[in-house]
Amino acid sequence: MLEEEGDMGTKSAFNWITLWASLLFVVILGFSRLSYGMFLPGIQRVIGGSYGQLGLLGTVNFIGYLVGTLCLPPLIARYPARKPILNGITCLLLGLTLIGSAASDHVIQLGLWRFAIGWLSAFATVLVLSIALDAVRPAERGAASGLIWLGGSAGILATGLFAPLTIDPSHLQGWRYAWVIMGVFGVLAAFGFAFVTRTKGDEIIPSRIESKPSDNESEPVHRLLWSPKKLLFLVSSYFFFGSGYIIYFTYLIPYLVSKGIPSLYAGLIWSGIGFAGLFNGWIGGKAIDRWPSGYTLASGLTLGTIGVCGVTTNNMFLTVLGAALIGLVSFITPPLMTTALLRRHVPPRAYAACLSLATAVFAAGQMLGPLVGGLVVERYGLQSGVASSAIFMAIAAALAGLFGHRQRKLVER
Template sequence: MTQALRLALGTASALGFARFAYGLLLPAMRDDLGWSLAQAGAMNTANGLGYLLGALLAAVVVRRLGTAAAFRWGMSLTAVALAATALSSDFVVLLAARAAAGVTGAVVFIAGGVIAARIAARSSSGAPLTIFFAGAGLGIAVSGASIPALGSAWRTGWIGLGVAAAVAALVSWTAARTDGDPPSRATGRARVLPLWRVALPYVLFAIGYITYITFLSAYLADRAASVAQVTLVWTVMGLAVIAAPALWSRAVVGWPGGTALGTLLAILAAGAALALVSAALPVVLASVILYGATFMCVPAAVTARVRDGTPPQDWTATIAAFTTLFAAGQTAGPWIAGVVADHTSTGATVAWTAVLCAAGAAIAVTARRPHPAPQA
């Protein structure tokens, strides 16, 4: 379990710092650089495009370097990309930095997910999977407790994230081991079609979930939330993510078919919709608790279904394929939602999340437990 905990710093860095913390820095960057909401959304679209490229390259990187080395290099380069985001005000340069963080983050996510799946298989427990993905909560909590207090100093925020990611890389370095996974190991075949009732909800989740986190701070700022309130909201959401393994470890591996995935997506939809009811602090806190306690368990539930439905030699290729689909969805989501919000309000971004997650839930519950494909 100690290995899984240190490995979870991978998602803390690749997701908590490199993707989700941007939502905290967005208001200051938007004010300082004069961005529209569409431009603000384009930053996470660039991160999504990089993530898509990283997902496409991950199987090749793992084949060349091995799973453990891919994870370690991904962590190191993520720290560099985060710190580099502080170096310029140019829109194109910032897009490039966000894209680079997406590329490296995807490699960390896929390689770490494969290692966590192997740990889970050896221990016959879902805990290593949910712990790995819940590591994002630590990144959210650390970011939420520190970034809002910086005010307009968004460059300092990015440098701080880079330093935090570098520390995470060092601490997780020896946790990324695969007990005999040589660089030349084959990564197998991707098996997506037999799992389409899992893949499609995952894409809908990808299009919708990131929008809530990207625009949450802007949504609260438009409703005159104080810095202290924003700090509290993000810290509580991060802590809810950290607590999620205790709630969902058994469900993601034990509930039949797509029941766990459908339940998680339904709760996400409800949590996002709750924020539309009122901007009052108790309501927003209830929203982020529901959201935080479930959203990072969606990849865990999907990875568990991949593990159930494919032979071990196909895990890397299939997880990479699912991550590619996911990346394609989350690339389009923030930009489209930002365009809609420019013509309506930031509330439209929250509604976007609720509708797409509800649609994914309706599909996911129809999935049956897959039968593992025959060994190649």
């Protein structure tokens, strides 16, 4: 059985809804966001511009992401029963914008497509998670988050397999074909998720309508997120992780290409990160269900910081080992653990709004990352640019540890 019914119509972590949500995250994270770093060498050959300039399009992408996260809460508040419809339209348009971006002929045109992709992926991230986790038993939502987020790792793995087509100079237009294929996959995944949520919707919606709000249900979202006694350290950790990971994923492949690594090997390294992340999603989800603490999050971020530092050794084996470590413990883990921790610490009716605002903070971090990384690359080179992500990852780990410390003090009281 792929799915198992639980109390009040909820299901186990492994069901058709989480499966299709994971396939959508292949597109939302792996294809729409992180494929850009993989395709950067090929894009530069066709469109031109420096790596610093093209890297700034990552900031444009996350400006769109930030705008999307800020626009979504009012829409959810106004049309709470229309989330499945809004999500279906969003995911369909996301696949189509990937196809459209493949036709870009200059930086400004590509920048507009990247903005639109960021805006749509922000909507899709929050809506897909919110809809899918509503269908899962509370005790298994960490594992369900892991299954969904590992779709992003699968997207990275698949993107790496396109490397001979997208990096090799003999295939100048390869990145265009790859984005078209990814966009078509996104359209199919959007229809699949819409189908399973429509057919299963009657089972999960009544349980949410019948449930009574808790006493703190009406507590303002900003008090939950910005209070040091509640979620401030968790959300701040998410911000710095956003800055750190996007620098690494934007400039890692250009750095490897600059060192003369063949396109096939660079693609295999990229796929290796995604392959390791497949285990990360499941293990991280199980870990946060068993130890729902900021300390669990901090441990993965600390190991990720160590992994980034591999690039500073000028040793390709240690660089590759560090990349695998990042994929294994700190690529999917922070988003899925933050998602699960938010689900545990905010009232059910406030979850979508809290997740949306936390995602906006994450987007702001991802806007800062390419700016800082681009400046470092222009001034000190690609190696220093990649290594600068370790600073942000270390700060994120420290803040997650502070959140865990705060949790422990509350338990002791």
